[in-house]
Amino acid sequence: MAEEVLVFGAWGSPFSRRVEMALKLKGIEYKYIEEDITNKSPSLLKYNPVHKKIPVLVHNGKPVAESLVILEYIDETWKDSPILSKDPSERANARFWAKFIDEKCLPAIFKACWGEEKEHEKALEEATELLQFLENELKEKRYFGGETVGLLDIAANIIGYWLGVFEEASGTELLTREKFPKLCNWANEFVSVSAIKENLPPREKLIAYLRNRFGVGTASKYTRHL
Amino acid sequence: MADEVVLLDFWPSMFGMRVRIALAEKGIKYEYKDEDLRNKSPLLLEMNPIHKKIPVLIHNGKPVCESLIIVQYIDEVWKDRCPLLPIDPYQRAHSRFWADFVDKKVIEVLRKILFTKEEKEAGKKEFFEIFKILEGELGDKPYFGGETFGFVDLSLIPYYSWFYAMETFGEFNIEAECPKIVAWAKRCLQKETVAKTLPDQKKVYEYVEQLRKRFGNG
Numbered sequence: 001m002a003e004e005v006l007v008f009g010a011w012g013s014p015f016s017r018r019v020e021m022a023l024k025l026k027g028i029e030y031k032y033i034e035e036d037i038t039n040k041s042p043s044l045l046k047y048n049p050v051h052k053k054i055p056v057l058v059h060n061g062k063p064v065a066e067s068l069v070i071l072e073y074i075d076e077t078w079k080d081s082p083i084l085s086k087d088p089s090e091r092a093n094a095r096f097w098a099k100f101i102d103e104k105c106l107p108a109i110f111k112a113c114w115g116e117e118k119e120h121e122k123a124l125e126e127a128t129e130l131l132q133f134l135e136n137e138l139k140e141k142r143y144f145g146g147e148t149v150g151l152l153d154i155a156a157n158i159i160g161y162w163l164g165v166f167e168e169a170s171g172t173e174l175l176t177r178e179k180f181p182k183l184c185n186w187a188n189e190f191v192s193v194s195a196i197k198e199n200l201p202p203r204e205k206l207i208a209y210l211r212n213r214f215g216v217g218t219a220s221k222y223t224r225h226l
Numbered sequence: 227m228a229d230e231v232v233l234l235d236f237w238p239s240m241f242g243m244r245v246r247i248a249l250a251e252k253g254i255k256y257e258y259k260d261e262d263l264r265n266k267s268p269l270l271l272e273m274n275p276i277h278k279k280i281p282v283l284i285h286n287g288k289p290v291c292e293s294l295i296i297v298q299y300i301d302e303v304w305k306d307r308c309p310l311l312p313i314d315p316y317q318r319a320h321s322r323f324w325a326d327f328v329d330k331k332v333i334e335v336l337r338k339i340l341f342t343k344e345e346k347e348a349g350k351k352e353f354f355e356i357f358k359i360l361e362g363e364l365g366d367k368p369y370f371g372g373e374t375f376g377f378v379d380l381s382l383i384p385y386y387s388w389f390y391a392m393e394t395f396g397e398f399n400i401e402a403e404c405p406k407i408v409a410w411a412k413r414c415l416q417k418e419t420v421a422k423t424l425p426d427q428k429k430v431y432e433y434v435e436q437l438r439k440r441f442g443n444g
Contacts, residue, residue: 050327050359062316069322076315088302089288095295100276133276 005030006058008044010037012201012209014158015067016055021154022074024195026081068098071151083151097137097144098155105130106158113170114214123218127174131183134159138182142189149193159183160190161200168203169210170217231256232284234270236263238433240333240384241293242281243423247380248297250419252304294325294381301377311377324363324370325381331356332385339396340434341441350398357404364410375417379410383420386411390427391434 005023007030009016023030035044035054047056047063057064057073064073075083084091108130111123134156138144144152153160163175164187177184190196211217233249233256235242249256261270261280273282273289283290283299290299301310311318335356338349360382364370370378389400389411401408414420 059316064316064319064323066323066326069319069326072322073315073319076318088299089285089290091302092290092295092299095298096290096292099292099295 003029004058004060006033007031008033008035008041008047008056008058009054010035012206013054014162017199017201018067018154018157019055019057019070019074020199021157021196022071022083022151024199025083025149025154026074026078028074028078068095068102068151068155071154075151081148083145083149083154085145085150094144094150094152097134097152100130100133101155101158105134109158109163109166109174112174113166113172113217113219115218117218120218124172124174128179131159131175131180135180135183138186140182143186149190149196153186153190157190157196160187160196162206165203165206166210169207170214171220172217173219229254230284230286232259233257234259234261234267234273234282234284235280236261237425238387238430239280240388243384243387243425244293244380245281245283245296245300246423247383247419248300248310250423251308251310251375251380252300253307254300254304294329294377297377297380310380312371321371321377324378328360328378328381328385332382336385336388336392339392341438346396350396353392353396353398354403357400357407361404361406364406368413369410375414375420379414383411383414384424386415387424387427387430388434391431394431395434395438 005028007016007019007023009019009032011034020030020032033041033043035041037054040052044054044056045052047058048054048065051065053065055065055067055070057070059073059077064070071083084094105127108123108127111119112127115123143149144156159175166172167174175183175187191200231249231254233242233245235245235258237260246258259267259269261267263280266278270280270282271278273284274280274291277291279291281291281293281296283296285299285303290296297310311321331352335349335352338345339353342349367373369375370382389408392398393400415424
C-alpha cells in the first residue's frame with residue numbers, strides 16, 4: 001500500500017527534528033518540507049489552522065500537529081521499533097517527563113541564556129534545579145527509554161543537543177560534567193545514534209541563527225538586542 | 227488482586243475533576259483525599275516532589291501526576307471497559323491535540339479574567355476566541371468525541387463549573403456568545419458521572435470570591 005508521509009518543519013527546530021528522529025528510528029520514508037516561519041506556506045496554514053506552527057505530520061493527507069502528539073501517533077501507527085513501553089506506568093512516566101521538558105525546562109533554559117540581566121542568577125539556579133531532576137530520573141540507564149532510544153529521549157533532544165548549542169551561542173554554562181555526569185554521558189550516547197545524528201542541525205549555522213535572533217546572551221554581559 | 231487507588235485532589239480543581247470523571251466512568255473504587263493547598267500534606271509532597279500539585283493518582287503505592295496523563299493511565303490500566311480515547315491512532319491523535327489545546331489555552335484566560343484587573347478585558351476577548359474555535363471543532367456532534375463522551379469532553383467539561391464565577395466577576399454572558407458550548411455542557415451534565423463530579427457553580431463562585439479577596443482584587 002502506497003503511503004504518503006509529509007513532515008512540515010524548520011531546520012533549526014528541536015520540535016520538528018523530534019518527528020524526523022522518530023520516523024528515522026522506525027525506518028519510515030517521508031518527504032520533508034522546510035517552512036520559513038516568517039512566511040508560512042498556505043499548506044501549513046491549511047494543515048494547522050489552530051496553531052499555525054511546525055511541526056505537522058501529514059499521513060495520507062491527514063494532518064497531526066504538536067510534536068509530542070505526533071510522536072505518539074507515529075508509535076501507534078508504525079509498530080516496529082517501539083518508542084514507548086507497553087506498561088502503563090512507564091508510559092505515564094515518559095509522558096510526564098516529556099511534558100516537564102517542554103513546559104518547565106525549555107523556558108527556564110531560555111531565560112538563563114537570554115533572559116533579563118537582573119534575573120540571570122535566579123534563572124541559572126532554576127534551570128540547574130530542573131536539570132537535576134532529569135539527571136536523577138536517568139539513574140543508571142543508558143537512555144531514558146532503557147536499552148534503546150525512546151519517546152522521552154527524543155523529547156529530550158533539547159537537552160541532548162540544543163542545550164549545548166544555546167550555551168555556546170549565549171556564553172552560558174549550564175550542563176557541566178561535574179554537576180550532570182549522567183546527563184552528559186547520555187547526551188553523548190544520544191547524539192551518536194545514527195537516526196539522531198542524521199537529524200541534528202549544523203552547529204555553527206544554529207549558533208549564528210540564535211545569536212542573530214536572540215542576541216549574544218545575558219552571560220556575555222551585552223545588552224540583549226531584539 | 228485488590229487494587230488500591232488513592233486520589234489526592236482539591237474539590238474546585240478542574241484538573242482533579244477530570245480524574246474523578248475518568249474514575250467514575252470506569253467504575254473504579256478509590257479513596258479521595260482533599261488537600262489544603264496552603265498546607266500541603268507530606269504525602270502530596272512525597273508523591274509529587276517535582277510540581278507539588280494535585281491531582282495525583284496513587285495506584286498500589288505508585289504515583290501518577292498531571293491530569294491528562296493520569297486519565298490516559300486510567301484508560302490503559304482499566305482497558306476492559308468504557309474506553310475514554312478512541313481506538314484508531316488518527317482519532318487518538320486528534321483527541322490528544324484538542325485536549326492539549328484546552329490545557330494550553332483555557333486556564334490562562336481564566337486567570338486573566340478572575341485574578342487580574344489590567345488583563346481582564348483582554349482575557350474576555352481571548353475567552354471568546356478560544357471558545358469559538360472549540361465550537362468550530364464541536365460542530366454538530368453531540369460530544370467532541372462524536373456520539374459518545376470522550377477524552378476532549380472530559381478535559382473541558384470541568385471548566386463549566388467555573389462559568390458562573392467567570393460570568394459574575396468577568397461581567398459577561400457566556401451562553402449569549404457561545405450557545406453551542408453551553409448546550410454541550412448541559413448535555414454532558416446529563417451523564418451521572420459528570421453530574422456527580424462537578425461541584426455546584428455557586429460553591430465555586432464563593433471559593434473564587436475568597437481567593438480574590440486573599441489576592442487583593444475582590
